[in-house]
Amino acid sequence: MRLEIDPALCQGHARCAAVAPELFELDDDGYIAGRGREFDPALEEAARKGARACPEKVITVFE
Ligand code: F3S
Secondary structure (H helix, E strand, O other): OOEOHHHHHHHHHOOOHHHHHOOEEEEOOOOOOEEEEEOOOOOOOHHHHHHHHHHHEEEEEOO
């Protein structure tokens, strides 16, 4: 599975990292780190939780 992250939309709400710290990290300024990547399907629920938690819709999860 794959995550896509659009850092340009991030407002630093930090909810992604709060609900799914195993998948989402914040940079030194408190914005989401990275642009997306493949991830283990075993972490699908965590990925979807993180995506739902973001009010800016920064994170998209793909099969
Ligand atoms: Fe940014 Fe959304 Fe996380 S605004 S820090 S991607 S909750």
